[in-house]
Structures are given as C-alpha cells and as structure tokens.
Amino acid sequence: MIVLETERLIVRYLTTGDAEFILELLNDPSWLKFIGDFGVRTLEDARNYIVKGPIQMYEREGFGLNLTARKADAVPIGICGLIKRDTLEDVDIGFAFLPRYWGKGYAFESASAVIEYGTHSLRLKRIVAITAPDNHNSAKLLERLGMRFERMIRLSPEHKESRLFSIDF
Template sequence: MPEPSACARLPLRTARLILRELDVDDAAFILSLLNDADFLRHIGDRGVHTLEQARAYIVAGAMASYRQHGFGLWAVRLAEAADCIGICGLIRRDTLEDVDIGYAFLPAWRGQGYALEAAQACMALARQDFGLRRVVAITALDNPASARVLEKIGLRFERLIRVSGDAEELRLFAWNAGDALPDT
C-alpha cells in the first residue's frame, strides 16, 4: 500500500466534478447527507445528529483514514460551484477483507450521473495511484441504482453477505485486477 502522500492528485478533477478531502468545515453538509432518508434506509444511521457529531465523524472517519491509508471518503462538488453535493471514495473497513468503494449524494444531485463520474475517478485512483488488486462494494438488496453504478465501473456481483452480525443481507460486488474494465 502506498504512503498516504500517494494521493497527491487531490483535488481530483473530472469533466464536471472536483473531489477533495473532507474537513471539519464540511460538518453541515455531512449532517444533512447522513440524515437524508435514503442514506438512512440504504446505508444506515451513523448516529450523527448535531454539527459537533458531524465534525467528530469527519475527524474520526475520513481524516483519520487519509492519515492512515492515504485515502478515504472525499467531498464531491460541481466544478463550477463551492457546495458539496456528495461523497465518494475508498474505505478500509474492519468488517471487509478488501478496500471498499462507497458513495452517497444529496437528493437533488441523484440520477444525473454524478455518482458514476465520481466512482470512475475513484476506481482509477484505486488502480493507478494505490495499486489495489481488488476493490469491493456493498449495497442494500433494495438499492438497484447503486448496483447499476457499481456494474458500470467494472464491479460484478459476487455473493450475499452479512457484516458485523447484522441481520440484513447485503450484496457484495467486486473488481479484481485482470477483470475487463468498461470503456469510460
């Protein structure tokens, strides 16, 4: 695994987006995103209900991951605007053997290809900058939109799993080095 400085390509620009590290100034955005009804339904309640909890969530999660792994969840914004519209990035979870790609967007920004564009950029970083040979993702069974994004970036359904003793089954998708990648 590369040193944390390997992600010197951030902020990362795509055709329409900029991905950058989250910081405590993003607390209001994170509070809104983590309490969105679809986030709660498909991803779960992270127990973040105040600005102070949102700041702590960013420090203990994304910022700690940047220091430890050189990657984490990154803020996503439109290239021509300052406000964050979502998060996307690579996560090292205790509950999964492999690095996980994840994303979530505010309701107004869903269904416009932003998750796909950000996830494609993150997969390129995973392969090229971090040299990952396998990337996984998990989705709720009732989240077909997320599954479509994962398939478009080259991940394939592997199996149903349960994480952390959770009663709910989740779909595990994976990309392995050597797998054919879709044209981007």
Template sequence: MIIAETPRLRIRHLTVADAQFILHLLNEPSFIHNIADRGVRNEQDALDYLLNGPMKSYHTYGYGLYLVEHVDNAEPMGICGLIYRSNLQETDIGFALLPQYWGQGYATEAAKAVLQYGYHKLNLTRIVGLTNASNLTSINLLSKLGLQFEKTVLLSGQQQVMLFS
C-alpha cells in the first residue's frame, strides 16, 4: 500500500519481500551507531523484524515504518515512518536511509510526506522526533521539519534521547 508519493519518492508499506533490503539497512554501521543494533543478522531475522515490528504496527496502530523507494525505478533507499512509543505515549517520526542517499534531500522529502500523512490522513494531533544528542544530522532534519527540542526522555533500555516536538 502506497501512503505517499513525492516527485522523487514513493513511500509504501513494508512487506516480507523487503526482508533482504531490511537486512542490509539494519546492518549499516550508521544505523547501528545512530539508531540501534536490532540483532538482525540473516534473512529470517529480517522477516521476524518486519512481521513483529512494522507490519504488526500497521495492524495495531494503523501506521508504522514505511519503505522509501525511488519513484522512477523502485530502488529501495531507506525507511521512514511513524512509530508509537508506548512507554512515552507518543508517536515518533523515524527515518534511516542508506549512506549513498544522504545529503540529497531525500530524508527531508520523505519525512515531510510522512508528517503530512500522519496529520492529514491519520488525524494525529502530535508527532515527535527522537534522536541521540550526538546525531547532528537527525537534529538538523528535525529542525527542518519545524520540530524544536522539548526535553530529554528515557527510552526503553535506559537510553537517553532528545525529544523534539
């Protein structure tokens, strides 16, 4: 299911057919460093991640992480979407692109489309951004989206992150 399309990007639900791409993305050193090590080491782990993460979230909350692909050739570039953080009672916008797509405005384009979808199609009233204090690229992107630092919060696993709203 396509949730948004921009001049350069298509943003759609992840499916089990995306397992190989997810395996690749979640093992990028930048993903592990800036987001987390999800322990996805093979295609079965990637399938489990998809089924118990994004796909379960679609069913439970009506939204989740989505695949970002190039509109011209359907090349997968990364993920961007909405994640319900039950411990914070907040919906968070998350994004991660493969390094070869950094610095070209793709993450901003995808995040703006996902925010618009969240506010206008899902009727969410608040979407926050969470990031590590050391992740300046994400902080800059959240600022471009109009989000401002609100407070520091504790995610599950005792990880302190900055919350932008």
C-alpha cells in the first residue's frame, strides 16, 4: 500500500519482498551503531523482522515503519515512518537510509511528509523522536523538521539514555 508520495519519493508499506533491502540496511554500520543489532543475518531473518515488526504494527495501529523508494527508478533507499511503542506514551518518528543515499535531502523529504501525514491523516497532536546522544546527523534532521530537544530518557532499565525530541501541533 502506498502511504504517500513526494516530489522524488514513494513511501509505502514494507512487504516480505523487501527482505534483501532490509537485510542490507539492518547490517549497515550506521544502523548497528545508532539503532542497534537486531540479529538479522539472513533473508529469512529479514522476512521475520518485516512480519513481526512493521507488518504487525500496520495491523495493530494502522501505521508503522514504511519503505522509502525513489520514484524515478523504484530503488529502495531507506525506511521512514511512525511507531507506537509500549515503552513510550507518544507516537515517534523513525528513519534510516543507506549511506549512499545520504546528503541528498531524501530523509528530510520523506520525514517531513510522514509528519504531515501524522498530523493531517492520523490527527496526531504530538510526535516525538528518540535518538542516541552522539547521533548528530539524526539530531540535525530532527531540528530541520521543526522538532526540539526535550529531555534525556531511558526506554527501559536495560537501554542506554536517549535524547527525546518532540513537536506539538
């Protein structure tokens, strides 16, 4: 299902057909460093992640992490979407792109459209984001999206501290 389109990008639901791309993204050094090691090592692991993560969230919440693909050639470049976690009261925005597609404004283009979708279609009054304290690329993007640093939080006692950004509508 297509969630939204921007000038250069298509943002759509992930399917198990995206396993190859997810396998690459979840093993990229930037994902492992700033998001974590989800232990996804094979195409089968990637398919399981897609089904138990994003697809389950589409079914439960009506939204979730989406695939972002380039309109011109349909090449998948990243993921971007809204997440409802048990550990956070508010819906948060998440994004990750393969490094070869950084520095082109793709993350900003899809994340701003996802925020617009969240406020207009889902009628969210507040969106938050959590990011590792040393993830400067992510903080820079969140600020360009109009989000402001609010406080440090810990999602659970096992988690390290993260920075919580927010925007209210």
